[in-house]
Amino acid sequence: xxxxxxQILNGIATxxxxxxxxxxxxxxxxxxxxxxFAHGALFAVGAYLTVSAIGATxxxxxxxxxxxxxxxxxxxxxxxxxxxxxxxxxxxxxLLFTFGLSLILAETIILIWGPVGIxxxxxxxxxxGVDLGFTFYPKYRLxxxxxxxxxxxxxxxxxxxxxxxxxxxxxxxxxxxxxxxxIDIHRLFTVAFALGAWLxxxxxxxxxxxxxxxxxxxxxxxxxxxxxxxxxxxxxxLGAIAAGLLIGVAQAVVAAYWTxxxxxxxxxxxxxxxxxxxxxxxxxx
Amino acid sequence: xxNLAVLAMVVAxxxxxxxxxxxxxxxxxxxxxxxxxxLGYTGLLSFGQSTFFGAAAYVAGWMLKHWxxxxxxxxxxxxxVGAVSALAVGYLCVQRSGIxxxxxxxxxxxxxxxxxxxxxxxxxxxxxxxxxxxxxxxxIDFSDPVAYYALVSLLFLASLAVMKRIVDAxxxxxxxxxxxxxxxxxxxxxxxxRFKLLxxxxxxxxxxxxxxxxxxxxxxxxxxAIGFVFSGNVVFATLIGGSGSLYGPVIGSVVFIxxxxxxxxxxxxxxxxxxxxxxxxxxxxxxxxxEAWSRFLSWRSSRRAASPRPSAR
Amino acid sequence: MALLETRGLTKAFxxxxxxxxxxxxxxxxxxxxxxxxxxxxxxxxxNLLTGTYAPDSGSIVLDGRDITGAPAHRxxxxxxxxxxxxxxxxxxxxxxxxxxxxAFATGRxxxxxxxxxxxxxxxxxxxxxxxxxxxxxxxxxxxxxxAISHGEQxxxxxxxxxxxxxxxxxxxxxxxxxxxxETRRMVELVRALKRRYTIVLIEHxxxxxxxVSDRVSVMNFGRLIAEGSPEEIRANPEVxxxxxxxxxx
Numbered sequence: 001x002x003x004x005x006x007q008i009l010n011g012i013a014t015x016x017x018x019x020x021x022x023x024x025x026x027x028x029x030x031x032x033x034x035x036x037f038a039h040g041a042l043f044a045v046g047a048y049l050t051v052s053a054i055g056a057t058x059x060x061x062x063x064x065x066x067x068x069x070x071x072x073x074x075x076x077x078x079x080x081x082x083x084x085x086x087x088x089x090x091x092x093x094x095l096l097f098t099f100g101l102s103l104i105l106a107e108t109i110i111l112i113w114g115p116v117g118i119x120x121x122x123x124x125x126x127x128x129g130v131d132l133g134f135t136f137y138p139k140y141r142l143x144x145x146x147x148x149x150x151x152x153x154x155x156x157x158x159x160x161x162x163x164x165x166x167x168x169x170x171x172x173x174x175x176x177x178x179x180x181x182x183i184d185i186h187r188l189f190t191v192a193f194a195l196g197a198w199l200x201x202x203x204x205x206x207x208x209x210x211x212x213x214x215x216x217x218x219x220x221x222x223x224x225x226x227x228x229x230x231x232x233x234x235x236x237x238l239g240a241i242a243a244g245l246l247i248g249v250a251q252a253v254v255a256a257y258w259t260x261x262x263x264x265x266x267x268x269x270x271x272x273x274x275x276x277x278x279x280x281x282x283x284x285x
Numbered sequence: 286x287x288n289l290a291v292l293a294m295v296v297a298x299x300x301x302x303x304x305x306x307x308x309x310x311x312x313x314x315x316x317x318x319x320x321x322x323x324l325g326y327t328g329l330l331s332f333g334q335s336t337f338f339g340a341a342a343y344v345a346g347w348m349l350k351h352w353x354x355x356x357x358x359x360x361x362x363x364x365x366v367g368a369v370s371a372l373a374v375g376y377l378c379v380q381r382s383g384i385x386x387x388x389x390x391x392x393x394x395x396x397x398x399x400x401x402x403x404x405x406x407x408x409x410x411x412x413x414x415x416x417x418x419x420x421x422x423x424x425i426d427f428s429d430p431v432a433y434y435a436l437v438s439l440l441f442l443a444s445l446a447v448m449k450r451i452v453d454a455x456x457x458x459x460x461x462x463x464x465x466x467x468x469x470x471x472x473x474x475x476x477x478x479r480f481k482l483l484x485x486x487x488x489x490x491x492x493x494x495x496x497x498x499x500x501x502x503x504x505x506x507x508x509x510a511i512g513f514v515f516s517g518n519v520v521f522a523t524l525i526g527g528s529g530s531l532y533g534p535v536i537g538s539v540v541f542i543x544x545x546x547x548x549x550x551x552x553x554x555x556x557x558x559x560x561x562x563x564x565x566x567x568x569x570x571x572x573x574x575x576e577a578w579s580r581f582l583s584w585r586s587s588r589r590a591a592s593p594r595p596s597a598r
Numbered sequence: 599m600a601l602l603e604t605r606g607l608t609k610a611f612x613x614x615x616x617x618x619x620x621x622x623x624x625x626x627x628x629x630x631x632x633x634x635x636x637x638x639x640x641x642x643x644x645n646l647l648t649g650t651y652a653p654d655s656g657s658i659v660l661d662g663r664d665i666t667g668a669p670a671h672r673x674x675x676x677x678x679x680x681x682x683x684x685x686x687x688x689x690x691x692x693x694x695x696x697x698x699x700x701a702f703a704t705g706r707x708x709x710x711x712x713x714x715x716x717x718x719x720x721x722x723x724x725x726x727x728x729x730x731x732x733x734x735x736x737x738x739x740x741x742x743x744x745a746i747s748h749g750e751q752x753x754x755x756x757x758x759x760x761x762x763x764x765x766x767x768x769x770x771x772x773x774x775x776x777x778x779x780e781t782r783r784m785v786e787l788v789r790a791l792k793r794r795y796t797i798v799l800i801e802h803x804x805x806x807x808x809x810v811s812d813r814v815s816v817m818n819f820g821r822l823i824a825e826g827s828p829e830e831i832r833a834n835p836e837v838x839x840x841x842x843x844x845x846x847x
Contacts, residue, residue, distance in 0.1 A: 100563025107557035223395035267396030465688040474674030474703035
């Protein structure tokens with residue numbers, strides 16, 4: 001049973017990361033109404049930038065702040081140089097653009113950091129484990145749970161309790177109304193994309209010491225982000241959080257008994273839920 | 286007239302490029318024909334067509350390798366696998382629309398990808414499924430590249446004829462009506478979800494056939510054949526050729542495969558150029574070369590009232 | 599006997615009850631108008647009749663058969679065809695294709711759906727051309743729908759509904775956005791259709807209502823507030839109150 005308990009904790013940690021990814025994607029998809037196929041690549045860039053930042057400064061905490069900001073800046077650049085011109089273009093072109101971007105980013109990662117996987121140790125203070133009574137658990141994962149959890153809650157608070165957050169939520173519901181109310185809809189789009197990119201970057205930064213890095217990590221995470229959004233209901237913040245945790249835990253539990261199926265099970269759960277409830281667990285019909 | 290042009294291309298191509306590359310072009314064209322029924326005609330952007338392509342390739346490859354079936358049995362099986370897997374995926378996806386639909390097709394593609402990745406005993410995982418034979422039939426030895434090319438091009442021409450039949454029939458118009466105005470299509474009496482599913486299954490069948498031919502062309506089913514890059518490639522080829530017309534995907538396949546094969550042998554980081562090409566085409570040529578090309582194509586097919594797909598929406 | 603009846607039809611969207619216990623009886627062969635201020639629930643009523651929304655309660659009966667809850671794509675087959683308030687055609691298609699697609703949908707059989715060339719459906723084509731001729735667009739059959747004028751698009755809108763050879767026509771503001779001359783022609787068109795179809799008409803322009811209707815029902819805030827002949831309705835003080843400041847001459 002300690003194995004199971006440990007796995008559940010693992011699942012919560014990764015689930016929080018999945019929730020961050022799902023949140024970012026849901027914001028972009030909901031507000032900008034574009035399919036962001038570069039979202040996974042932004043996650044990967046966040047991870048790799050973190051590793052380089054740690055290498056350059058020796059300071060994990062600094063890297064944790066700087067790398068996601070770098071990804072947010074990248075997001076701003078992408079929105080400014082490309083996405084901005086495609087809002088009226090139709091989903092197929094938006095898809096091709098973001099898909100092309102994901103290829104460029106993934107290949108650039110290989111060019112800079114090489115095709116082989118990299119591993120990254122947690123900062124010294126977070127190495128080793130903690131005795132939780134029923135199991136001895138890695139400190140770093142507890143940190144991820146806490147940090148990601150705080151960010152998730154923080155994002156939720158931002159969206160639910162602040163004025164600009166309300167504007168963003170309104171933008172998901174009804175863009176025309178928001179612009180009719182005199183709010184600069186283009187600024188909203190830019191902020192939303194940068195925020196989504198930042199969330200992906202943070203998830204990437206936190207993930208580096210848990211799973212190691214590889215150039216393909218972006219694609220895997222992209223699929224998971226989609227599943228979170230599909231299960232959580234588009235534009236539903238709490239739904240994305242709950243869905244992320246759900247599949248994180250489901251994956252971790254399955255991994256304890258049947259490792260090979262642990263990734264596929266995420267998609268199977270999604271497929272099963274959608275058969276019964278096409279709008280996702282929390283979506284409205 | 287157009288048909289003659291295609292026939293001429295099919296006959297002439299192996300004189301310009303090696304037969305294996307020419308075969309790959311027509312195989313991809315079959316794949317793109319299916320993709321276009323969804324994308325150009327029905328207005329459904331499926332970003333997971335490699336699901337059906339790859340699944341068919343693996344099943345047919347297995348049958349050819351372990352059960353020694355002949356090519357036509359393999360082809361029939363692959364087409365069937367493509368259609369059935371499309372039925373399952375389509376059933377889940379057609380209930381949603383817009384971005385949601387696109388994301389679902391991708392996510393389900395990932396499901397199949399990961400199953401293929403993990404099920405190494407059957408698919409070979411990352412290494413793919415090698416050793417797929419090209420059994421001789423009717424006394425013809427298909428290991429000869431030219432003989433195989435002849436077979437592939439015949440099958441391509443047959444696929445083109447079938448697709449032409451379908452889009453010239455009422456179904457072609459109905460799918461376009463769904464693309465043009467889904468609400469009205471439903472109001473005049475079409476069960477839109479069922480028709481979308483039908484389009485999905487037909488596209489899946491075409492993808493499956495292409496998958497089988499791909500497997501026997503290269504003698505191996507690589508994991509990429511069921512991956513998302515493949516799914517993106519066929520969308521790209523369909524779009525640069527001009528979606529919404531029957532022959533656009535054919536042109537797009539010629540251009541895309543020729544270019545990608547040429548560059549990929551030169552640089553391992555070829556996907557970087559591919560990504561740049563996607564970005565550049567979308568940003569700068571969407572209203573230029575692409576639209577001009579598709580307008581040219583649709584002018585050619587305007588007699589048949591095959592309406593061009595509005596490019597900017 | 600009424601060809602089309604609704605009983606206690608109700609539909610609410612959250613706190614807003616758009617249609618509240620509406621009971622209508624449409625006599626076969628008549629032209630029955632539904633009027634009311636903006637937001638009265640008229641289009642929602644149509645959406646309920648055509649299966650776009652399912653009612654929360656109440657029933658819809660067509661020729662004695664309960665068709666409540668029939669989905670939108672079945673309704674055309676049951677004999678109800680609708681034209682939309684905002685032009686809702688297939689823009690890239692020719693006019694002929696617009697009506698052809700509608701005629702094929704409710705045709706006798708769909709044999710050859712995937713393999714018979716479209717040119718080989720003489721009955722469908724006849725019905726389609728007849729629908730175009732009915733609205734006076736026969737000579738423009740080959741033009742693209744997005745290339746014709748707004749007035750002609752409203753005619754096409756009507757033709758698509760006619761192509762289904764329905765028993766009941768639901769016309770939602772067919773004269774919306776038309777010039778006075780175009781409106782006059784639309785009224786003639788509707789009058790010509792009166793003898794052949796049972797028509798339910800939503801309109802804002804009072805003179806149209808008065809000149810073509812056999813019967814008029816008035817809605818306000820989702821409820822039926824009056825019903826009678828056009829003259830009775832014109833004289834009804836409640837109706838005047840409901841329309842205060844909102845009547846289009």
